[in-house]
Amino acid sequence: MDATRLLQLLLNGMMTGAILMMPAIGLTLIYGVLRFPNFAVAAHATVGAFAGYVVNTQLGWALLPSLACAVVAAALVGVATDEFVLKPVRPAGSITTAIASVALTIALENVIRFFFGNDLRGYVLPVVRDWRFAGLRLSPQQVENLVIAGVAVAVLFAFLTFTRTGKAMRAVADNPMLANIKGIDADKVGRLVTFVGMGFAGLGGMLTGLDTTIDPLTGFRTILSVFAAAVVGGFGSVPGAVIGALTVGVGEELCLVVLSPEYRSAVGFLVILLVLSVRPRGILGQREF
């Protein structure tokens, strides 16, 4: 394979990874604070995608406002479902809650299917030609996605590092009991992290759809890759999720040279198996498993 092809694959991989990053961050954030893998990030990605779709096509909103709507809608739904569906189950343990989140995913997916059917839908966006340079191809939409993703992650980092609430979140993730002693309300932090986490998922959902189309299964299709990203990076670590997403994105593109595109999720699965066998902690994870 020549260098150009390789570069193109790497480029594609980074683009995929940039989008994958969003739900992965959501997943890992929620895991860090609430201590269970919330499979429902997949469904909330779909929720975000469809929320953005509705405002984009029915109300004629432009791209950025639609994205904002996607984020907020997914975040709000996330808090609602967590509060009423998942929170009561949490005392039963992380595994039971994980199962509940799978059921929640299917429930949400079907609510969307109920209202929107199974058809593929696309956003209304201006059509722009791909850029070509040095034998490589890049669509402006992908670049825009990358920029948006970058901005979102940067904002998150700033939030977590510099603001009081952000630090409170990190405190609860690190040591809930100590945080409690310091007077940090774990409940409120839990709600906040769900808001942020699902918001990110919604962002990721819409970004995925911008490039292609959306349907009720948009989120679920990516769930293995999202998990792979979080596992590779290490559950609970946001920088890990970023690195993990990029790695998985590039890895998927490279594997797709030999496998057909349908196998994308299978690659995610294999990555998960590989990481779990060799280094369950992931690259930046801290907990012992």
Add this chain to the structure above:
Amino acid sequence: MAVTGGLYALMAIGVNLTWGLAGMVNLGLIGFFAVGAYVSALLSLRLGIPIVAAIACGGMAAALTGAGLAVITARLRGDYLAIVTLGFAETIRITAANEIWLTNGSDGLSGIPGPFRAALNPELYNLLFLAIVVAMVALAYALAERLAKSPFGRVLRAIRDDEQVAAVAGKSVIAFKIKAFALSAGALGIAGALYAHFNSFIAPEIFVPLFTLYIKLALLAGGRGNNRGAVLGGFLVVFLLESGRFLIPLLPGLSAVQGAALREFLIAALLLLLLRLRPSGLLPEPRRTLVDYPRTGVAR
């Protein structure tokens, strides 16, 4: 319908072994079901192997796959097993859909032979199969009950309740977990193989995660940790599914897709409600005292 109920019961019994007794969660149940179904179907279709042998092979293939999966994840927290099993099921489905040379892809395999299918008319065939399934469920139930009461079962329960204690007591936790998982996967595989031969047609689209939820629901509703509950739950879930299939089209103004969505939503919602309100199920596992008193005349 009863046949399907029986199959669900069979699977629920299998799952009880891991989830109920050992506390291991398997979110990829349909994956093992699919492995059993495809292996058995392919063996009998392509190689003409007798049905009984094919079914046995299907079950064994599933068990081996389960063991393999467990070997990789046994050391890790339950969350990871959940993810890996989910991924496994999806990968199986994708492989089945794409490896056309092996599985005929999305078109599925049809014409899978059933026992005496040609000789009997449809009603008698269904009855015969029902008898077979009932026999298998009874067999599985008997085996599972014996296992549950045996030292093997006790170790599994110990692992579920407190893994560290079990390890300290000298039990090789990992070996037990792998065995339990393999057995459970085998049960699922046999159910899958039976399904294939009963239905004479399988396709990748059947094996969706929703299915896993159905089985989980069956076990949860019937009662985790005990086999009677598993059987009861199995039939209950099928009853719900089928009545949904009849009743929902009666609701005015719903398209087919909406009806299907509603049904799936209700199942998921039911599972969530159960998890929230009555996690122990209809027939909860009886609390065991240190010494098992005979059941007659002893106050509980």
